[in-house]
Amino acid sequence: MRLHIADHPLVAHKLSVLRDESTPSPIFRLLVDELVTLLAYEATRHVRTEPKEITTPVTTTTGVRMSHPSPIVIPILRAGLGMLDGLTRLLPTAEVGFLGLQRDESTFEAVTYANRLPDDLTDRQVFLLDPMLATGGTLVAAIDYALERGARDVTAVCLLAAPEGLQVVREAIGERADVQVVVAAVDERLNEHKFIVPGLGDAGDRLYGVV
C-alpha cells in the first residue's frame, strides 16, 4: 500500500474549517467537495491515457485521451457520496458504482447494505471515496469487493485517516494489489468509540444530518 498525504496550505486551511464543530452542513458539504478536487490532482496522477493525434489551428500534434476501459469511481455511502461530484468533475468519463457500508457502532464491523458494482473490474482503475478511514474495516471491505472482481489498481481517496486504520489496510492488502491511499491528513489516534482524534466527528451526520 502506498500512502500519499496532501501537503498543501489550502488543504490544511479547508480541513481546519471542516474540523470546526461550528461549521454548518452547507459549508461542510462545500468544503468536502473542494478538498476532493485538491486531492484528486494527486489521486489521478497515474490515470491511464493513450496517445491521440490532434489538429491545432497551427499544426498537427500528438495529445492524449483517457484510455479504455474507463476508470470507475465508487463512493462508499453515505459519507462518500459527498466526495463524488468533486472527483467526477475531473474524470467526467468515469463510470460510477455504489457501495453502501455502515459501521456497526458496537462491534465496529462494516456491514454491507448496498452493492451496485460491475461483476468484472479487470483492468479497471478503481477510485474509492470515503472521507473517514478509522479502524480501516470499511475500506478493507470495499477494497476486497474491488479485488474479488479482478481490479488490481485501486486508489482510495479519504480526508482523514487514523494510523491504526492505515496499518489494518496495509496488512489486509499485503501483496495482493497496488493500492494507493490519498489523504488530506493522518490524525493522532482512535478514541474508545473508534472515532478519529482530533478528527471531525461523524462525517455522514455532518454532511447529511443524524439519521
Ligand SMILES: O=P(O)(O)OC[C@H]1O[C@H](OP(=O)(O)OP(=O)(O)O)[C@H](O)[C@@H]1O
Ligand atoms: O474505518 P472504519 O472504522 O470502518 O470507519 C469508517 C467508516 O465510518 C463512517 O461511515 P458510517 O458507518 O458512519 O456510515 P455513514 O457514511 O452512513 O455515516 C465513514 O464514512 C466510513 O465509511
Ligand SMILES: O=c1cc[nH]c(=O)[nH]1
Ligand atoms: O471519526 C470517525 C470515525 C468513523 N466515522 C466517522 O464518520 N468519523
Ligand SMILES: [Mg+2]
Ligand atoms: Mg456515519
